[in-house]
Amino acid sequence: MVPAWLWLLYLSVAQVLPDAQPAELYVEVPENYGGNFPLYLIKLPLPPEETEGKMVLSGNPDMTAEGPFAVDAGSGFLLVTRVLDREEQAEYRLQVTLETEDGHVLWGPQPVLVHVKDENDQASGHQATATVDVSVVENTWVPLDPVHLAENLKVPYPHRIAQVHWSGGDVHYHLESQPPGPFDVDAEGTLYVTKELDRESQAEYLLQVQAQNTRGEDYTEPLELRVVVMDENDNAPVCPLHGSPINIPELSPPGTEVTRLLAEDLDAPGSPNSYIVYRLLSSEPEEGAEGRAFKLDSTSGSVTVGDAPLQAGQSILLQVMAADLGGAEGGLSSTCEVTVTITDINDHAPEFTNSQIEPISLPEDAEPGTLVATLTATDADLEPAFRLMDFAIEVEDVEGTFGLDWEPDSSHVQLRLLKNLSYEAASSHKLMVVVRSVAELVGPGPGPGATATVTVLVERVVPPPKLDQESYEASVPVSTPAGSLLLTIQPSDRMSSPLRFSLVNDSEGWLCIKEVSGEVHTARPLQGAQPGDMYTVLVEAQYEDEPTLSASATLVIHFLKAPSSRAPTLNHVPTRHLCTPRQDHGVVISGPSEDPDMAGGHGPYSFALGPNPTVQRDWHLQALNGSHAYLTLALHWVEPREHVVPIVVSHNARMWQLLIRVIVCRCNVEGQCMRKVGRMKGMPTKLSAVGILVGTLMAIGIFLILIFTHLSLARKKDLDQPVDSVPLKAVV
Numbered sequence: 001m002v003p004a005w006l007w008l009l010y011l012s013v014a015q016v017l018p019d020a021q022p023a024e025l026y027v028e029v030p031e032n033y034g035g036n037f038p039l040y041l042i043k044l045p046l047p048p049e050e051t052e053g054k055m056v057l058s059g060n061p062d063m064t065a066e067g068p069f070a071v072d073a074g075s076g077f078l079l080v081t082r083v084l085d086r087e088e089q090a091e092y093r094l095q096v097t098l099e100t101e102d103g104h105v106l107w108g109p110q111p112v113l114v115h116v117k118d119e120n121d122q123a124s125g126h127q128a129t130a131t132v133d134v135s136v137v138e139n140t141w142v143p144l145d146p147v148h149l150a151e152n153l154k155v156p157y158p159h160r161i162a163q164v165h166w167s168g169g170d171v172h173y174h175l176e177s178q179p180p181g182p183f184d185v186d187a188e189g190t191l192y193v194t195k196e197l198d199r200e201s202q203a204e205y206l207l208q209v210q211a212q213n214t215r216g217e218d219y220t221e222p223l224e225l226r227v228v229v230m231d232e233n234d235n236a237p238v239c240p241l242h243g244s245p246i247n248i249p250e251l252s253p254p255g256t257e258v259t260r261l262l263a264e265d266l267d268a269p270g271s272p273n274s275y276i277v278y279r280l281l282s283s284e285p286e287e288g289a290e291g292r293a294f295k296l297d298s299t300s301g302s303v304t305v306g307d308a309p310l311q312a313g314q315s316i317l318l319q320v321m322a323a324d325l326g327g328a329e330g331g332l333s334s335t336c337e338v339t340v341t342i343t344d345i346n347d348h349a350p351e352f353t354n355s356q357i358e359p360i361s362l363p364e365d366a367e368p369g370t371l372v373a374t375l376t377a378t379d380a381d382l383e384p385a386f387r388l389m390d391f392a393i394e395v396e397d398v399e400g401t402f403g404l405d406w407e408p409d410s411s412h413v414q415l416r417l418l419k420n421l422s423y424e425a426a427s428s429h430k431l432m433v434v435v436r437s438v439a440e441l442v443g444p445g446p447g448p449g450a451t452a453t454v455t456v457l458v459e460r461v462v463p464p465p466k467l468d469q470e471s472y473e474a475s476v477p478v479s480t481p482a483g484s485l486l487l488t489i490q491p492s493d494r495m496s497s498p499l500r501f502s503l504v505n506d507s508e509g510w511l512c513i514k515e516v517s518g519e520v521h522t523a524r525p526l527q528g529a530q531p532g533d534m535y536t537v538l539v540e541a542q543y544e545d546e547p548t549l550s551a552s553a554t555l556v557i558h559f560l561k562a563p564s565s566r567a568p569t570l571n572h573v574p575t576r577h578l579c580t581p582r583q584d585h586g587v588v589i590s591g592p593s594e595d596p597d598m599a600g601g602h603g604p605y606s607f608a609l610g611p612n613p614t615v616q617r618d619w620h621l622q623a624l625n626g627s628h629a630y631l632t633l634a635l636h637w638v639e640p641r642e643h644v645v646p647i648v649v650s651h652n653a654r655m656w657q658l659l660i661r662v663i664v665c666r667c668n669v670e671g672q673c674m675r676k677v678g679r680m681k682g683m684p685t686k687l688s689a690v691g692i693l694v695g696t697l698m699a700i701g702i703f704l705i706l707i708f709t710h711l712s713l714a715r716k717k718d719l720d721q722p723v724d725s726v727p728l729k730a731v732v
Helices: 004-020 613-618 686-720
Strands: 025-030 039-043 054-058 069-072 077-080 091-099 105-117 147-150 159-164 172-178 183-185 190-193 204-212 223-230 246-249 257-260 277-280 294-296 302-305 315-323 333-343 360-363 371-378 389-395 402-405 412-417 428-437 451-459 471-477 485-488 499-503 511-513 519-522 534-543 550-560 576-579 587-590 592-594 606-609 619-623 628-633 641-651 654-665
Touching (some): 172 183, 371 451, 389 402, 628 641, 628 654
Antiparallel strands (some): 257 302, 428 451, 499 534, 606 641, 619 628
16 A cells, blocks of 8 residues: 555645746757768757766657667757658657666756658758648637748748638738748738848747738737747857967876867857867877877867976967867868967976086195186076076085185086185095075976085195205315315204205315205315305205205305415314203313414404304304303204304414314203213113013912912822821820
């Protein structure tokens, strides 16, 4: 049993639904149509919102599932798939619904009446014109279906469109048109159209035919006949205007919409003549390329990015054909052109042309501001704003010894020295220079080429040796024997590295110099030298560990006249010692012990230091009387060693040289010279003393081991002896 409330609900719905059904759509199809199929008939009034579902088409009970009609789900058009025959069936009543998978109706049902027109009613191949015979039944007009006339119909005018007949007696007919149109009616009730119709001017006319008697009285209400101007496909689709190129970024993902072509067709809206489809004519894939750069939706006209890569700077001309009649044969078309420009984005990180720089050597005395290296970076982006670069030093430059200098719009950067270098502080510097894009980077980050490594090697700078004088002079008699000390060449800095001395241009071979001490002696007798002459040689000094660094000075020898008489016999000055740092004592130098001139009262001797500037700097000579002088240290500190001090003794234009040997040494508080002493004979060395000590300890150890071993064996023997063998002790 079905519940009563369910029957009531069913009856109420059955009463409401007929009122809610949409108005029936009417469409005519010529029989034996010779064009291409499918033929688009009419656009269904689907709901504007997008609803997921399937289109269901139903019809007459005798229409098979493989009927001649279908619905294009993409466009919403009702279409016929094959030729129709009016003799077979004159009209079709269809219903279209939008349903879910489970059969729930989302929209509809929409009734559609398809009328198959007789091919004999077709004129000049245009869409249907109608000839309607009208009769009267019981003094009322029989309602007429609308008459459909093709616009721009190429037929002789006036052209018959309908025939009405009133059988009630003698009548004449009167015609009124709303709005007024090119229609007329004759006395026999034949309706005519007098000229071509234009749907764009007027799509529909309402004709009123009134039957009147001879007195001008109306027999009945006027007959209303609706004339519909059928659309003729005489308007090609019109492309939208694209004045400027359309820009899209370089890395736009596939599916990104570039533009939407909305071509317009002035034919009847919703008719097949205004149903536009699109086809891409250009932008075919290049040879060897994979995929297409752009894709086109044939129904909506949406142009989207394809799966082929796009390159910045490309300008692509897209040609799209817009065709009406759904692209069927016989339709009109237009070609739309759209220029698409691929704009650049900052998707390339700048990179150095050379990321590993050869080691660069700089002397440690290089001035700040010295150019160390010039680095060049490149950026593959096209936009100038994306090619701006920023540089920085990121590794091992904590103290800011180096800096970078570049122009804002330049791809070259200069690495410069900002502070003084020090070989002792750091013999090398390893710098990592990084280049970045000023604008924000899109896509993958910087690669290994975004860094450049620069290694700076610091060269140690050793200043050339400097002598205590720029030139030297010495005066010697021409009779000076070989081996005589003339002067000593010394460096200005006593604490510098050891020097090696040599004579460069001693052409006569009269002189020689000691390689280590710098003492200049006569190498042989001065044969050929004349008093008053000068002899110039060049003294060269080189570092022992850096032979390439050298210094030189001139040595000028002034030759004196040989003494005419024998030299006086000077008192022998024993070797004395002086203390350094300087103390208040010196060396007394005695004059000649036997001199007839002195005995004859010809005046005293004079004493002077030799011409060597070093001697004159380190020593001080003071005359005590006519026969003695006092030699002391002129400096507070003189190098501790044995010194040979030349003293020039002169008397009455005669000159002699006296060599005084003085030992300069460190002294104790009592003024006694402290000297290094060697090992005394018979005394053991440190190594031998250690050997004797170790040997003694080893002997003692072996002796103790023997004693303890003996005691342990004796104890074991006593324990192993029987108890009864142990002697009893008598107790008293």
